[in-house]
Amino acid sequence: MLARAAKVLFEELELVEEHGTDVDVAALWAVLEEAAPRAAVMTAAATVVSMVPEDEDAAGVTRRAALVTRYNTVKPFLALLGESKALSAASGGKRVLAGVRALPALARRKVRVKPLLPREVDDELVPPVWRKAVYANPDLPQGAVDRDAYVVCVLGQLHRALNYRDVFAAPSLRWSNPRARLLEGPEWEAVCEDVLTAWRTSSARSVWSSTPSCSG
Structure with a gap:
């Protein structure tokens, strides 16, 4: 029914566009209701919306x-990970890490006795x-x-944050904090001019719109 109504609608809009007239x-x-009553079309539309996912395909739903x-596979490791x-x-990973810290308590929660409520989780961690x-x-x-589902979702966010180095682990070679290798204070000031001189003469100069300084 919805398909029939949509076909009529598109045909009428094409006629309006072709003749350059305003939409009546x-x-x-009146033309649409010749295909199906307005109430029936609205009901059919509501049925389709209730049955078809709005923002994801069937493969994505199945994968998630x-x-x-x-969950039962990762549950034994949640306490070790969260603590x-x-x-x-x-700064970009603090929220994710806070969510990970909360996982041990969620794992101990008897959700069949006391269901988990939206206010008890971090909605910002749910894409x-x-x-x-x-x-x-x-x-x-x-x-x-x-x-x-929430626990597995947060673990997915953790994996993403690790890849982006917003969350890092120490000691670790692969997942360490790359910022920890940056020079600061007197150590940076001692080599600053040499580093910037080398930078100014390199091909990287064309990438930046402004010239950095030691203080920047």
Whole structure:
């Protein structure tokens, strides 16, 4: 029904565009209702919206559902990960690290007795592609958060932050903090002019719109 109505709508809009006339809304509705009653079209549209994911494809939904089933695999490591003193974060990763720190408590939570509520998790750590899995599990009470999905989602955010070095580990070669290797204070001042002189004569000069200084 929705497909028939859409076909009529597109044909009428093409005619309007072809003749360069204004859209007559009343006339357009009259033509559409020849294909199906307005109320029926609206009902059909609501049905389609309820059945078709708005922001993701079926493969993505299936992939995330499969990841959630791995919760029991990662659960034994959550306490070790969340309580680890080896992890630190730059400003861009502090929120992710705080979410990771909260995972041990979530793992101990008896969610069947006390469902997890949205206010008890960090919504900023749930990207659009994860929102349905985290907030709309039909097997949970209305308004409850899927703890397993949220935990796996946060672990995904941690992995991303590690790749971007917003979260880092020490000691580590691969996941260490690259900022820790930067010179500061007297050590930087001692080599600053030599470094900048070399920079000014290199091909990198064309990349920047302004010339850096030792103080910058």
